[in-house]
Amino acid sequence: MRVAENLNAALHGLLDDDPTAYVLGEDVLDPYGGAFKITKGLSMRFPGRVIGTPISEGALTGVAAGLALTGNTAVAEIMFGDFVALAFDQICNFASKSVSMYGKRLPLRMVVRCPTGGGRGYGPTHSQSMQKHFVGMPGLSLYEMSPFHDNRAVFTAMLQRGEPCLFFEDKVLYTRQMDQVDPMFRVRRDGELAVIDLEDRPDCVIIAPGGMAHRTLAAMKTLVLQQEISCRLLVPSRLYPLDVDAMLPHLGEVVLVAEESTAGGTWGGEVAHLLHERVWDRLRGPVRLVHSRASVIPTAAHLESEVLAGESTIHDAVRKALRG
Incomplete structure (x- = not known):
């Protein structure tokens, strides 16, 4: 099953199981079924609970928050994650604060889906990774789609938190197969954490979101075949608040965090801070961070690949970290 199909099935299952659940967003109705076809078939099967909205990210997230505030479940789609900036006020000044500002905790079952990231040639305003701008907001959780996490289980986890969640979906994953890895690697799961490696004592541990x-x-494949350097990849489903305790048994002396955002106030910086607090005495050196270049994201493929963090960026960062 492709990741997009798994996500579509998760939404079908959610609406089937929860009669209070609504899906809303721009162009989510059939026959279009959303810009990336993630909502395909939903409005035909659940008329009245799949709502097409005007082109206003602030309005659609405000309606979603209102539905959640009155006891419903709401899943809002931002067509391109870049435009979640237009909903910043509704998410950070209304939805996240509503969980705790009325004198007692008020559960809000709300998920805002954000197709995100580059690699598709969509240019500067449709290719950004906006995760870092929402890290640290009380009452707001951040998740990222992964080919190693079943989306139905992820939706269940998000809604059980009883607070607004942003769900970042890297667009390059939609066409990939679930759980597809090179046969040389093994995939294990430890709660919300996917662990992918070759052996029990890797030279370097890399922490990266699903995208x-x-x-x-x-x-990792190039490193082991060409330099005999073994790495372990940790992929958390929940980015914030991060479950550091789940990572501790899987860490080594050299740790690197890779993300697609530009440097400065990032999720990776938060991960490094938390790890330094807990395992500084076990590390050979500080946690290394890998980011994309400080640039807008070009449309042309050859220029886009020069800007975005990719295989070669990670490869070089691992070798540099191991050299000390």
């Missing part, structure tokens, strides 16, 4: 997983695995 960076295959680029990291490509770098």
Whole structure:
């Protein structure tokens, strides 16, 4: 099953099981079924609970928050994750605060889906990774889609938190197969954490969200075949708040965090801070960070690949970290 099919099935299952659940967004109705066809078949099967909205990210997230505030379940789609910036006020000043500002905890079952990232040639305003702008907001959780996490289980986890969640979906994953890795690697799961490696004592541990997983695995394959450097990849489903305790048994002396965003105030920086607090005495050196270049994201494929963090970026960062 492709990742997009798995995500579509998760939404079908959610609406089937929860009569209070709504899906809303721009162009989500059939026969179009969303810009990336993730909502295909939903409005035909659940008329009245799949709502097409005007082109206003602030309005559609505000309606979703209102539905959640009145006891419903709401899944809102931002057509391109870049435009979640237009919904920043509704997410950070209304939805996230509503969980705790009325004198007692008020559960809000709300998920905002954000197709995100580059690699598709969509240019500067349709290719960004906006995760870092939402890290640290009380009452707001961040998740990222992964080919190693079943999306139905992820939706269940998000909704059980009882607070608004942003779900970042790297667009390059939609056409990939679930759980597809090179046969040389083994895939294990430890709760919300996917662990992919070759052996029990790797030379380097790389922490990366779902959208960076295959680029990291490509770098890991080259490293082991060409330099005999063994790496382990940790892919958390929940980015924030991060479950550091789940990672501790899988860490080594050299740790690197790879993400597609530009440097500065990033999720990777938060991961490094938390790990330094817990395992500084076990590390050979500081946690290394890998980012994309400080640039807008070009449309032309050859220029886009020069800007975005990719296989070669991770490969070089691992070798540099091991040299000390």
